[in-house]
Amino acid sequence: MNIQVDLQESDKVLKGHIRGEIDAHTAPVLREKLEPYQNVESLDAELDLSDVDYMDSTGLGVFVAFYKSVNSQGGHLKLSGLSARLKRLFDITGLGDIMDIESAGKGGN
Amino acid sequence: MVQKIGSQYKEILNQYMQRQSEQNLYVGQNFSRQLISENTSPEDVISMHKAAMQELYEDMPETVWHSFDFLIEMMINYGLALQERQSLLQKQEELRMEMDLAANVQETLLSTTMPSLEGLDIGLLSVPLRKMNGDYIYFISDEEGRAGIAVADVIGKGLPAALCMSMVKFGMDSLNDSMSFPREVLSTINRIVEKSVDDFMFVSMFYGRYEAESGVLTYGSAGHEPAMLYRAETGEFEELTVKGLLLGVSPMATYEEKEVKLNKDDMVVIMTDGVTEGRTAEGFIDRQVINELILRKKDEPAQTIVQYVYDELVRMQNAELSDDFTLVIYKKV
Numbered sequence: 359m360n361i362q363v364d365l366q367e368s369d370k371v372l373k374g375h376i377r378g379e380i381d382a383h384t385a386p387v388l389r390e391k392l393e394p395y396q397n398v399e400s401l402d403a404e405l406d407l408s409d410v411d412y413m414d415s416t417g418l419g420v421f422v423a424f425y426k427s428v429n430s431q432g433g434h435l436k437l438s439g440l441s442a443r444l445k446r447l448f449d450i451t452g453l454g455d456i457m458d459i460e461s462a463g464k465g466g467n
Numbered sequence: 468m469v470q471k472i473g474s475q476y477k478e479i480l481n482q483y484m485q486r487q488s489e490q491n492l493y494v495g496q497n498f499s500r501q502l503i504s505e506n507t508s509p510e511d512v513i514s515m516h517k518a519a520m521q522e523l524y525e526d527m528p529e530t531v532w533h534s535f536d537f538l539i540e541m542m543i544n545y546g547l548a549l550q551e552r553q554s555l556l557q558k559q560e561e562l563r564m565e566m567d568l569a570a571n572v573q574e575t576l577l578s579t580t581m582p583s584l585e586g587l588d589i590g591l592l593s594v595p596l597r598k599m600n601g602d603y604i605y606f607i608s609d610e611e612g613r614a615g616i617a618v619a620d621v622i623g624k625g626l627p628a629a630l631c632m633s634m635v636k637f638g639m640d641s642l643n644d645s646m647s648f649p650r651e652v653l654s655t656i657n658r659i660v661e662k663s664v665d666d667f668m669f670v671s672m673f674y675g676r677y678e679a680e681s682g683v684l685t686y687g688s689a690g691h692e693p694a695m696l697y698r699a700e701t702g703e704f705e706e707l708t709v710k711g712l713l714l715g716v717s718p719m720a721t722y723e724e725k726e727v728k729l730n731k732d733d734m735v736v737i738m739t740d741g742v743t744e745g746r747t748a749e750g751f752i753d754r755q756v757i758n759e760l761i762l763r764k765k766d767e768p769a770q771t772i773v774q775y776v777y778d779e780l781v782r783m784q785n786a787e788l789s790d791d792f793t794l795v796i797y798k799k800v
Binding site: 381382389414415416418419420422423426450451452453455456 | 620622667668669671689690691692693710711712713716717720740744789790
């Protein structure tokens, strides 16, 4: 269970920092932490993934689901600090084209 | 029967009271296994102990006997917990049998026939991590030397993933047309998956349409791990990248398609992320490693290459794969 999820929300602005590995074992933890925010109207969320060492497709599933629910409530989700490996995962899956993602080293923080 | 067990217990206890040896303790351990196998409850064991002690040491103070009565009361709930555990074990066994059955149904339901195409050698392997496979290979072929291949991977594992896969299969069946191009196959399946799958489940899929006469492969991808093309002429690999969103994310998604003409000894390697996301003690297994494995066996039949790559990757990961594994090689001969 090597994951750490810090989320802070005030006035519909959600800032999050995720550390560790997101795989089949830890993805449920992440999903559970994000769940309270998925039905917030017009949520402006930014999740920093610069300390995520590993993510597989299960982790991707959690972000897509969160993206879909935030979007359907008129909100916006941004993922920042993506390593080259994570960026590739988003690009291969075509998610990089529809989601707001930012690689590590490009602005952000 | 109960009396017989009681006197056996008394005997074993007595031996131990005389001499506290390992040997006597060992006899006791074996006896307790026998009691467990006969579903003897903890409170019955203590009653038996009390009875044996009363016979062996009758002039113990009253308080000792009272304390045993108290202990028996204490143990009753442990006995109930034990019974519960046994009924859970039984239920678990029932579930296991149902899963076995479901896995068999899945195997029958999702089975596909490998086409035989002039000038194309096909090798494939799909190994589930658990009982139910979240990866899927499906062929559609005709008599004219055309064949479509779908390689899909459900994000998510186990039973829900397998159910989701059945939907992909029925989508493919409803098309059942080897003339179809990747663009239309992927959009059709996307609409089916998007409507019926819950928010956490997505499918990545590669679709390739091959014509034996021209040796042309037309391919498209819905967020799937890119296939690799090996060119025999240059001895190099290239990624067959093509744009397309995972199935089930947006009903509006459109899919690009590209084509490539295969020459003699060229290979197309189609895989799921279970092949590329492997991890060893030293780090990730990258594409380079997989390419090298393929190169070592490039002159062998496609099935031999596929099996070799699998065996080697399993070996590198100490026989612990972390995802369903599916690998297909098309080799032009």
